[in-house]
Amino acid sequence: MRNCNKCGKPIILVPSAAERAKKDISGKSAKYYEDLFQTCNDCTVASWYGRPIVPYNNPLTRKII
Numbered sequence: 001m002r003n004c005n006k007c008g009k010p011i012i013l014v015p016s017a018a019e020r021a022k023k024d025i026s027g028k029s030a031k032y033y034e035d036l037f038q039t040c041n042d043c044t045v046a047s048w049y050g051r052p053i054v055p056y057n058n059p060l061t062r063k064i065i
Contacts, residue, residue, distance in 0.1 A: 004040035011040050 001010050013020070017033035039047070 002034050002037075004043055005038050006043040007040060009040045009042065011037050013037060 001012070003010055011034075013033065015023075017030040020033045021028060021030040
């Protein structure tokens with residue numbers, strides 16, 4: 001599992017990278033799918049709407065503004 005490039009939060013894939021690789025007919029590895037996703041869900045959605053991303057490590061400011 002890798003961490004988000006923007007906030008450091010773990011990126012959780014559903015289905016997992018291993019499950020995606022198992023179903024892939026082109027032979028891509030689980031590492032390919034882990035490397036494909038660089039940001040977590042919160043940061044991705046925040047970037048769509050132009051909102052600032054609050055660092056994950058501060059529980060008091062966990063919300064996206």
